[in-house]
Amino acid sequence: MPRPLYPATLTAKHQLSQNTVQLDFRVEAGFDYQPGQFVQLHLSFKGQDYKRSYSIANSPESFQSSQQLEIAISFVKGGVASSLFSEAEPGLELSIGGPFGVLTAPEHFDGRIVLAGTGTGLAPYRAMIPALKKLVGEGTRILIMMGVRDRADMIYEQDFRDLAALSESIEYRACYSREKSLNSSANEYPGYLQNQFPQLNLSPEKDLVYLCGNPAMIDDASAELKELGFGPRQVKREKYVFSS
Ligand SMILES: Cc1cc2nc3c(=O)[nH]c(=O)nc-3n(C[C@H](O)[C@H](O)[C@H](O)COP(=O)(O)OP(=O)(O)OC[C@H]3O[C@@H](n4cnc5c(N)ncnc54)[C@H](O)[C@@H]3O)c2cc1C
Structure with missing residues (x-):
């Protein structure tokens, strides 16, 4: 069964490094994830639809208290998401799919x-x-x-x-x-x-x-x-x- 999409709104952009920006999205209640997972952003750019994957950069605990999902994107010259987000202003609306991925922390590990x-x-x-x-x-x-x-x-x-x-x-x-x-x-x-x-x-x-x-x-x-x-x-x- 396909996973639901969650409406999300860009609330802030923070410069993390010369070429990397953190995007904060307010996501509808009901979204949940394990630390280490990623999401797919469903983007509309110049009349076409695209999907791009991004790791979630903040913990579920942080998300539960703020309802903000943090994503770090490193811009690529001429890239679709890179162009969109380098120009985007808070208020931009899109959909988020997921969570996906198994790069998650174990419950216990001896070592x-x-x-x-x-x-x-x-x-x-x-x-x-x-x-x-x-x-x-x-x-x-x-x-x-x-x-x-x-x-x-x-x-x-x-x-x-x-x-x-x-x-x-x-x-x-x-x-x-x-x-x-x-x-x-x-x-x-x-x-x-x-x-x-x-x-x-x-x-x-x-x-x-x-x-x-x-x-x-x-x-x-x-x-x-x-x-x-x-x-x-x-x-x-x-x-x-x-x-x-
Ligand atoms: C599971 C997963 C998680 C990911 N998590 C992150 C994340 O947390 N942060 C993040 O920034 N990216 C992440 N990525 C990569 C991300 O999904 C995009 O591929 C990236 O942001 C480029 O997208 P774009 O639309 O700007 O460029 P596109 O439109 O896809 O690419 C345009 C052209 O730029 C070139 N290009 C694309 N990416 C690169 C690159 N990295 N280096 C050099 N040339 C490139 C390609 O040749 C391509 O033809 C992840 C990818 C996967 C699969």
Whole structure:
């Protein structure tokens, strides 16, 4: 059975980085989701209808109290959604389908959860923050790894640094593929995030790995994890592929 569509209204736009904007939508009561899931925005642009997928960037707890769904969109030159939302003003109305996806946090996990994302691929982990705090309270260790080109692309960093400051069981690493000056004492590392894997002592018996964002990163990282003995049940993936 097709899932219902929910009417939504754009209420605010916040600049997160040079090329990324957070869109806040007020969504009709009745919509619900698990942290880590995504929605499809049904868009009308120049007389044609389109669907585009976006991870939900705020937690269900935040949504329940505000009725606002937060989405982070990185603009692509000439893209349909990119053009629409770079111009859109609060008040824009559209429909939201979903939620979809299985990149969700487990109820319990004895071991370490590695959450790796490039760019807006960190958004689903932001939605998991209350769930991650609960897991850490039960003994789970968490490693969050953000991959971006340079500082101008970084988003939601303070949220993850604040989370990591709560417990020694939570680590945050920022990986920059093109940034020149890095502060190693602030857990900043050069290169792609998957370049960190050899130093992480990754083990399929103890680690559950999440990969989200750029399809090339996910392919590279998946191949490295396979070499280390990780099977499909120990790696969760969400590739941000373009709509055709
Ligand atoms: C499950 C899922 C979740 C997603 N979550 C997010 C999210 O949270 N945030 C987010 O910003 N995006 C996310 N995406 C990607 C998003 O759905 C769109 O593909 C993206 O916003 C581009 O849409 P557009 O309409 O602006 O461009 P389109 O009109 O689809 O593309 C126009 C052209 O631009 C090129 N192009 C499209 N995207 C890119 C790109 N990323 N890099 C380089 N060239 C590109 C393509 O060649 C395409 O021909 C997600 C995708 C999936 C499948």
